[in-house]
Amino acid sequence: MSLAIRIIPRLDIKGPNLVKGINLEGLRVLGKPEAFAKFYYKQGADELFYQDIVASLFGRNSLHDIISRTAKEIFIPLTVGGGIRSIDDISNILKAGADKVSINTAAIENPDLIRSAARIFGSSTIVASIEAIKQSDGSYKAFTDNGRNSSNKEVIDWAKELEQLGAGEISLTCVDHEGSGNGFDLKLAKELYNAVSIPLVIHGGAGDKQHVLDVTRELPISGIAIASLFHYDFILNNRQLDGFEDEGNIEFLKSNKVPSSIKSVSIKKLKLFLAGNNVNCRIDA
Amino acid sequence: MPFKRQNIEKQIQLIPKEVLWCKRCVVSNQRPRIIFDDEGICSGCRNTEYKNNDVDWEKREEELVKLLDQHRRSDGHWDVVVPSSGGKDSGYVAHQLRYKYGMNPLTVTWSPLEYTDIGFQNFQACIDAGFTNLLCTPNGRFQKKLARLCFEELGDAFHVFVLGQSSYPFQMAKKLGIKLVFYGENGEAEYAGDPEYADKPFKPSTEFVKQHFKGVPFKELLDFGLKNKDYLSKDDFAESDLVFYEPPPIEELNEAGILGMHFYSYYHKWSPQENYYYCAEHTGLKPNPERTEGTYSKYSSLDDKMDGFHYYLRYIKFGLGRCLEEAAHEVRDGHITREEGVALMQRYEGEFPQKYFRDFLEYLNITEEYFWEVVDTWRAPHLWKKVEGNWQLRHPIE
C-alpha cells in the first residue's frame, strides 16, 4: 500500500490551554496549544486534531480563534471536535479554517445530524468519534461528554450505523487506555476495523514508540492519534510558565516532572523508528 | 403516622437565613462554619489565596521531614497510621510517606457502607502498590439501624461512616502503639469550613464532635436512638461493637502521645486533581467508568454506594450538593473558571443518585415513600419552595 500511515498529534484543549488527562479525566495544563501545534507541524505531523474537551460539558464552542491562527501557518489538515451540535456549528468551524469536524455526543443524541452533514459537506469532512469504555461483561459501550455519560449503544453496532449514515472516517478513543501509557486496545481496534469499510483512526494508550509499531503490525490502520507520548516530549524542552493567570492549573508544569508511564518521543524520532521497521510513513526531508 | 424529626442536629440551626454566594468560587454561606468577608469572598477562597501566596512550602516540607524523622522506626514496627480508602487522596499520602519519606505506614480502612466495584478494585490496587492494610467492617446489624437513625435525625445516613473513619484509626493507633495518624486533606481548610483550623498541622480529637459529628457526640446519638426508635434496641449490639465509633478519650490519647489528625495538606500544597494523576500513575487507581451521579467528575469518592445520598441530603439540608463541592474546589485551584463552575452546577447539581437508590432503601430497611417523607422534613423553608408541585431552590446560583 503506498498510502502512508497517518501520525496525528491530538491536542485536548480547554479554553486557552492544552490539557492532558488520564482516562479522559483531569485538566492538567501542559501549555498553550499553538506552541505545540507549530512544533508538531515542523516535526512532520500528517494531520492535527484539536478536541475541545469541555465543549459538550459546558454547551459551548470556543476554538474558533485558535483554529484560525493555526490555519494561517500550518498547512496540513486540521480536524476539530468538541461540542459540535448542528449544521451551523460545522459550517462555522470549517469557515474558521478546519478541514474536518469530529462529532460524538451530538451524533448519539441525533444520528440524523451525521446524515445531513455528510450530504451537505461531503462524507470525507465528517469524522465520527467514538469514546469506548469496557463494561463489566466485556462489551464496550459508547460514551458522550468526554467519556462521562453512557449512551447504552454498543460500540461495534454504533460504528456500523455511523458508516451507514455517511461518516467518512471513524476515530476510536479507547477511554480505558487513554493517558495511561499502557498501549492501545488492539482487540477492540481489530474488531472495529473488520466491522466497517471506512478509514479508522485509533486513539488512546500510546506510552512508548513500540505501542505505535504494534498497532501497525496488527492491522492496516489508517491513522494513529497520539497525545501524551508527544506532549510530554515537547515540554521536556519547552516549558512555558506564564500566561495562565485567567485559568489553568500549572502545578504539574512547575514541578518539572514527567509521568513514569510515558516514554515520550518526538514525532520525527517516532517516524524514523517506524520507517526503520518497514512501516510506510511519510518522512519529511 | 407521618415522620416528624427531632432537633438533635446542631449545624442546621446555625445557618444564616439569607443565602449568599461567594463572588469568586461557587459555594454559598449555608455551609456550616464557613465565613464570608466584606467583599463577599468565602474563607475557602481566602485560604487558597493564602496557600498560593503566603505559604513557604519548602519550609513546610522541612517541618514534615523533621516530624517524620521523629517518628520513623527501623525496628520492623509501623510508625504511621494512614486512614485509607484506596482512593486518590489517601493513596497519595500513603505512597508518599512510604516511597518518598521512607516511613512504615499501616493503612487502615473503615469500610464503606457498601463497596462499589470500582471502589473495591481501587482499594485492592492500592494495597498492591505496597501496603499492609487493616480493613474493618462494623457490625452490620447494628450499623444499618444506626444509619437509619442518622438518616432520620441527622439527615445523613452516611454519618455512620464519618464516625468510624474519624475514630477507628485512633483506636488502632493507640492499640498498636503508633503515635502518628496522617490524614490527607484538612476538610475545613480545603472546603471552606472553620478557618480556625485551616492552617494547623493537626487537629486534636476534642474538635471532632463540632467539626465532624454535626455537634452530636456518639453516645448521645445512640441514647437518643434507643429512647426514641422502636427499631433500635440493646439487643442489636454489644458494648464491644461501639468501640470504633469514638476515638479514645483525650486523656488516653495524650498519654499515648497521639496528637490528633495530622494533615498532609499542611505540608504539601493540596490538589485533589493532581492526587488523581499521582495515583493513576503509582497506585493503579482507575476512575469511575462513568460520570459520578450528582457531579461531572469521575475520580472523586467512588467507593461507597451510599455516598451519593450523603451529598443529596446535604443538598436538601443546605442547598450544597456534590457538584458544588467539587466545582468550588476546582474553581479555587484554577482548573475551571467560575462561569464554568456555575454551568456545571446548573447541569448536575442536585442530580438524584438513582443508580443505588434500591440499595440505599434496602440498607436502611425503609420504603421509597418513607424516604421522601424524611427527606422533606429536612428542607429548610428559607431554602426551598414548592412550585407547581415541584420543589425548587429559592436562591439557586446565578
Next chain:
Amino acid sequence: MRKPYKIAVLDYKMSNMFSIRNALEGLGFEVEITSDYQKIISCDGAILPGVGAFPEAMKNIKELGLDSIIKDFILTGKPFVGICLGFQLLFDRSDEIEDTLGLGIIPGEVLDFSKLGENIRVPHVGWNHIEKRSIISKLKDINYQDIINDKESFYFVHSNFVKPFNDNHIFTETKYAGIKFCSSIIKENIFACQFHPEKSGQKGIKVLSKIFNK
C-alpha cells in the same frame, strides 16, 4: 514577464476556501474569493477548489454561471488550477451519487473507487506519493515539469478518481488499493490535481508558489 499577483478563488458555495486563502496569502498573493465574472476575469490566476459531492457542485456552478466564467478564464491563457473536487469537475461526467455532466473541459470521466472492488476502503485519505509522467505542456515561461518532484507525497482525501481519455493530459499518477489512478493533469494553462497542495505542508505550498510565479 508579468508576475501574477491576484488570484481568484472560485466560490460556488460548497467548500472550505479558507485553507487556500491562507496558503496563497502566506505566499504573498492577493486573494479574491468570488463568483463574479468581472472580478475573476481580471485576476492573474484562478483556482477552482472543492470538497463535497459532484452533482451538487455542478448544480451550484451552473446556477452561478461559473461554467462559462471558467471557460472564458481558461481562454485568456492565464494559469488555472483545479483542486480535488475542482479537479474532477473539469471532466465530462461523474458517476458519484447519480450520473452527472461535468464542465467537459478535459476529456474523461470520474469514477467511484468502491465500485471497483469489494475491499476498497473509501475515502482514500492520507499522504500518498505521486509518480511523474514526462512533460506535456509549457506555458510561456512556466515549466510545469518543475512544479512537482517525482515521488513526492501529498495529502489526498477523495472517494472518486478521474480517468482522462487523453493520455497526454496525465501529469502524475498515484497508487491506491492496487489501482493506479491519475492524480494530476496538465492541459495548456490548466493544472489540476486530486490532492490538496494547500494541505500538503511546505512542499504543497511550493507547488502553488511555482504555478503562480515565474
